[in-house]
Amino acid sequence: MSILLLDVDGTLIDSLPGIQGGFLHTLDQLGWPHPEQEFTDRIAGPPMEVTLRSLGMSPEQAYEGLQIYLEYTRRGGWANATSFPGMLDLLRRWREQGLTIATATSKGEGFARLILEREGFLDYIDFLGAAQEDGPRRGKSAVIDYVLDANGWAADTHAILMVGDRSHDIEGAAEHGIDTVAVSWGYGTPEEWATAAHTAHTPQDLEGIVNDWLAARG
Template structure:
């Protein structure tokens, strides 16, 4: 079992990493590969977060079209699209601080595991993580709920939801964590909307505020039921 002063589950895209440029390019390449029209930029701005095949089907594609488009998206990502991403300012320092304080850090991302590993290694973040929890590129573990379940099982943290805080930027993070009774901090520097963040227990507008929320929650200052 992984044990630390606290346990923090972290989304990657939109929380640790600004991956929108690469995701956007891959998405448009996927659409072009099957001759599908591009949606407006407001729609494109919301594509990071859910599994890409879910996004493609939401446009009205058939299963066959979505499968072909998703294959094109993966090909684009494998050929270098994964690298068109950078760490959000302050997040590497925050990971380093949390580890120095003894916290347990696990990712819980819908990003494919190989892609997540590559970008987190390049940005110097992976050495601060206790467990890399990610989706399968081609497998059943795709939805955020399934990724969180995988992290809980692999780390021996099942049954400890009251000791865990999820940090993410989209409704999928909040809803996936809530399935296990895990509280969430929504971060506003990612790709979500105020309506999505409103469903989280807490909202952080910058890494400094996030650090304070995590500290106070695990100290019981914010009314964590596990510590009341």
């Protein structure tokens, strides 16, 4: 069995507009000043409470902010997202090749299911691995733990390739001995991509990297 573990935000889905909208709404509700645009352009990836803490908020303030952000997202913020061109067709071809496809996203499970279903991805995903919207399973490493445990894959990490766009994807996979492909159409930086085993600049690049990985596995 060959398994692809896919990030969602920044890999399959361009969700930054909705995340930014919820983030700025949260800051306004808390009376917190907006950071520079460069900071706001990089917020997709880590759990929202981690981003809020990085601004100097206390754990209590960040938790309050998370509740505001989740409510914004429930009221429609989740829908302000679109799929990256070429990725749906790529998942379709991977399934035709017999690959097993799972997600590992820090996006809340309910929100991930809604957007992936609307954009047509859910038909090609064997297991939806996501964060809890308000629970202990929040960071990337915890989500990967959940995916491995739920499917009995912990002993098969050599058969898994992680695809993501941020350092959180690469580091979370590395904690489990999983190689990673970084995709440059997401929200990461060249410095983040350099820590992955491979970098793909287009879906065609990604398809070639996966094919080479499959061939190397025999």
